[in-house]
Amino acid sequence: MTLSRSTVLGFAGLLALAAGLYLAKTEAERVRERVAGLQEQLVEERKALRIAEAELVWRAAPARIEAAARTLGLEPVVPGQVITVADLSRAPVAAAALAGDPVAAAAAARARPPRPPPPPEPPEPATPTASATPSASAAPTAPALASPQVPAQAAATTSLSVAETDQ
Amino acid sequence: MTRVLPPKPKADGARPAKPPLKGRAAPAGTYDPLDMSGPRSRPGTRGPLDGRMVFLLGCFAFGFAALAFRAGQVALFRDVDVARTSARAAVEQSVDRADITDRNGVLLATSVTAFSLYADPERIWDPVETARALRTVFPQMDEAGLIRKLSSKSRFEFIQRRLTPSQKRAVWELAQPGLEFVEESRRVYPQGQLAGHLLGLSNRDGDPVTGIERAMNDRLTAAADGTGTEPLALSIDSRVQHVVEAELDQAARLHQAAGGAAVILDVHTGEVIASASWPQVDPNVPAGRQANAAQVNRAVNAVYEMGSTFKVFTVAVGLNDGILSPDKVYDARQPLTIGNRRINDFHAENRALTVQEILSHSSNIGTARIAADIGALRLEEFFGRLGLTAPVAGELKEVSRPILPRRWGRIQAATASYGHGIAVTPMAVAAGYAAIGNDGTWLRPTFLARADGNAAASGRSVLSPIAARQTVQLMREVVAHGTGGRADVDGYPVAGKTGTAEKPRTGGGGYDSDRRVSSFAGIFPADAPRYAIVVLLDEPQGAAETGGVATAGVTAAPVVSRVVARAAPLLGLMPRRTYAELSAAR
Structure with a gap:
């Protein structure tokens, strides 16, 4: 039995195609398994994330923050501490920072004379009362303690409530 | 111990009569011990295209062809997305009840995976020892009741539902055989008592009995079928x-x-x-x-x-x-x-x-x-x-x-x-x-x-x-x-x-x-x-x-x-x- 050259070539080509397809499918299968593995990992990560989110909310719950703040000698904000950005006109850095414009804040900071370097930190961890005092005394001279990332209202109330406890 | 063996065929080359084909095809060259029909021929004593050989070859050829066809079908045409879709479904199922937030998106209620502890009493060596070990983690548990549970005949006894992560670790570290964990969803209210009445209480099985959890149960559980995983935003401001x-x-x-x-x-x-x-x-x-x-x-x-x-x-x-x-x-x-x-x-x-x-x-x-x-x-x-x-x-x-x-x-x-x-x-x-x-x-x-x-x-x-x-x-x-x-x-x-x-x-x-x-x-x-x-x-x-x-x-x-x-x-x-x-x- 003799086969023509073209028949042999045709068979060879067919075999090559089949082999190629097989390899491609095998590779695809491998990738699929990897995808499934990653999806499974995603499920696990999401579960962990939910627990982490819940824990974050628990740690930042108002009741806990209030208790912690009171041990530091802080008190609830009184209406007199609520001010507008315009009230801060004498402190351009703070005004710009609270307006949410870090560029203007930086410009204002450059325009001001450089501040003296901050006093060195005490070497050992300070007690709650000790750590509250330096920031409180620093607050009236430098009301720009709040960074631009802090939401305006929160910045206004936190920095000022520190200031008020000093009075 | 006696065993009746079929009579051995004689190797004299005499060709016995061809036995009638039975319902089953015995492989060539073997003897069917139940076949009492008499001596048979040895393989290879006839020409290469003996009728039985053709038949057997045909069977094998058909079997291999079927296998090859199926293998090719599986290799080449199987549904590509089976693995992926099932994994995606698992991702979506991990959210089984929608979260509840306040008006600003602060989380008030969420579902997390918790582990429930169960015992397989059959695999417990010493119920008394295991019970004592468990009471170091759960001091409020009744020792006699625990021992009774741990020595029961069943293969599944819940010891404690929905453990905290630290409790789970503690039980793990007891290294007692027969104590197993099963994953369950657990509803948590990370802000503790905040808006407790409004959010609602649940019964021992975790089913809501009061509050928003009960009133909006249909909306919250719509998440389970993948239609409403969006958190439910309440009107309250958690800070206020x-x-x-x-x-x-x-x-x-x-x-x-x-x-x-x-x-x-x-x-x-x-x-x-x-x-x-x-x-x-x-x-x-x-x-x-x-x-x-x-x-x-x-x-x-x-x-x-x-x-x-x-x-x-x-x-x-x-x-x-x-x-x-x-x-x-x-x-x-x-x-x-x-x-x-x-x-x-x-x-x-x-x-x-x-x-x-x-x-x-x-x-x-x-x-x-x-x-x-x-x-x-x-x-x-x-x-x-x-x-x-x-x-x-x-x-x-x-x-x-x-x-x-x-x-x-x-x-x-x-x-x-x-x-x-x-x-x-x-x-x-x-x-x-x-x-x-x-x-x-x-x-x-x-x-x-x-x-x-x-x-x-x-x-x-x-x-x-x-x-x-x-x-x-x-x-x-x-x-x-x-x-x-x-x-x-x-x-x-x-x-x-x-x-x-x-x-x-x-x-x-x-x-x-x-x-x-x-x-x-x-x-x-x-x-x-x-x-x-x-x-x-x-x-x-x-x-x-x-x-x-x-x-x-x-x-x-x-x-x-x-x-x-x-x-x-x-x-x-x-x-x-x-x-x-x-x-x-x-």
Whole structure:
């Protein structure tokens, strides 16, 4: 039995195609398994994330923050501490920072004379009362303690409530 | 031991007769031990294309062809997406109940994966040892009961549902065989007691029995079929809710109250900004393990005779109907007698009072006279339009119906005009005050966050804007110069009315002068009302700080003042006086 050259070539080509397809499918299968593995990992990560989110909310719950703040000698904000950005006109850095414009804040900071370097930190961890005092005394001279990332209202109330406890 | 072997064929080359083909094809060259038909030929003794050989070859060829076909089909044409879709389904199933957040997206309730501990008693070596080890982690467990469980015949005994991560680690570290974990979903309320009544309690199996969890169960579980994984946003502001709960808790403890409630409503949308009930509950703890008295949501599920806070409603309808003006004078020199009922004043002025003074001095006599002018029919109708005669619950399922006079005669109208003989929930009073605060439109309170501005359409007009504003002004005077002085806040003018109502005697007629409900209902800021607030203390006792007095002016009103001072900045309200003015005043 003799086969023509073209028949042999045709068979060879067919075999090559089949082999190629097989390899491609095998590779695809491998990738699929990897995808499934990653999806499974995603499920696990999401579960962990939910627990982490819940824990974050628990740690930042108002009741806990209030208790912690009171041990530091802080008190609830009184209406007199609520001010507008315009009230801060004498402190351009703070005004710009609270307006949410870090560029203007930086410009204002450059325009001001450089501040003296901050006093060195005490070497050992300070007690709650000790750590509250330096920031409180620093607050009236430098009301720009709040960074631009802090939401305006929160910045206004936190920095000022520190200031008020000093009075 | 004997065994019957088939007779061996002789190897003499003699060809026996071809046995008939049986139903099964024995492989060539083997002997069927059951075949007793006699000696057979050895393989290979015939030509290569013996009929049986052809048949067997055909069978093999067919089998291999089928295998090759199937292998090719599996390798080349199998559904590509099976693995991927099943994994995706698993991702989506990991959220089985939608989260609940406050109006700002702060998480109030979420579902996390928890591990439940079960035992496989068959694999436990020593039930006593395992039980003792378990009690080092769960000291509250009963040792005898544990041993009984661990030595039972079953293969699955729950030891503890929904462990905390640290408990799970501790059990893991016991290294006891036969203790296994199974994953379960667990509902957690990361803010603890915050808005506990509103969120709702669950039973031992974790099924919701009260609150939003029960009322909105269908919406929350829609997540399980992948349609609604969006968190449910409530109308409350968790920061304000905390302030309200903290101040209510402090006042209730100071005055040794039996209970308390507080509500803040947005007067323009009907959204509940805060809703508190005291004693508090922790939704993380099953209902069965909390005190019964604490489980009642006193904001919507308890009715009180509110007393003088109702006088505002009476005056409002009088102003609306043109019967009154703020300066109209009523005779309050003598106690008023209607039928057999004698109406007295608590702080008797014994003189003629203007409408303003009737509110400021909280005169029952004056208010009853106003009610007589309004008429019982109109008063009943107005209270109905103001939502005081039907349950007001928002979305919650647990709600109390108001207790109303059986018939509205002259006496009933007179007492109802100053808040006696009619008992409603604090939420209903807050909704009534909100209607006064928004120029006269009653809005159904809601616990769900509303998109801005689509609320007004659902309200019903109950007062003319002029009457509503006049009423707010009269209430402002009560706080500025009357019984509600301690509710005021420098910078945030409060308008409102105190109410000190004696409670009906238990099991008898009349009222008990030792047991009362002290409340304050109001609106802030008075010059441009945004929020209605109600604070109520049930059976407060006089405290040293208040000179032994337990009336609303010294119990509930100061709570309002502290809440407004702390909550108004959080709600984005600017003080009415400038920073410099307020600093100078202090």
